Amino acid sequence: MNKTPEEIIEEMQAVAHQMILDDLEENPDLEFEYFDCSCCGKSKPYAGSIKYGEYRLCNDCVVLAETGFALGKFNDVQVLIDAMEDNRLEEICSFIKNEQNCNTELN
Ligand SMILES: [Zn+2]
Numbered sequence: 530m531n532k533t534p535e536e537i538i539e540e541m542q543a544v545a546h547q548m549i550l551d552d553l554e555e556n557p558d559l560e561f562e563y564f565d566c567s568c569c570g571k572s573k574p575y576a577g578s579i580k581y582g583e584y585r586l587c588n589d590c591v592v593l594a595e596t597g598f599a600l601g602k603f604n605d606v607q608v609l610i611d612a613m614e615d616n617r618l619e620e621i622c623s624f625i626k627n628e629q630n631c632n633t634e635l636n
Pocket of ligand 1: 569
């Protein structure tokens with residue numbers, strides 16, 4: 530049952546991608562809706578975003594958050610948001626994704 534971090538990341542990316550498709554199927558207008566992500570601070574598509582308490586995270590950040598949860602790196606999205614605010618993006622990326630290059634993906 531033990532999955533490697535790589536497998537978990539792939540799974541989370543697939544789940545997150547499916548969330549975008551589901552959101553768009555439910556509400557096609559969402560394709561043109563943007564919001565400012567509470568985590569990365571970028572203007573991101575509403576489709577595939579998730580609300581965690583008072584924060585709404587974009588799909589990319591959802592992958593980071595869910596992967597972090599799944600790997601037991603943290604259990605509160607606040608940890609991820611604080612890390613992002615400190616501009617420790619690269620650090621948290623390597624911390625969550627190990628050797629995977631996430632800079633290209635996040636920019
Ligand atoms: Zn984000």
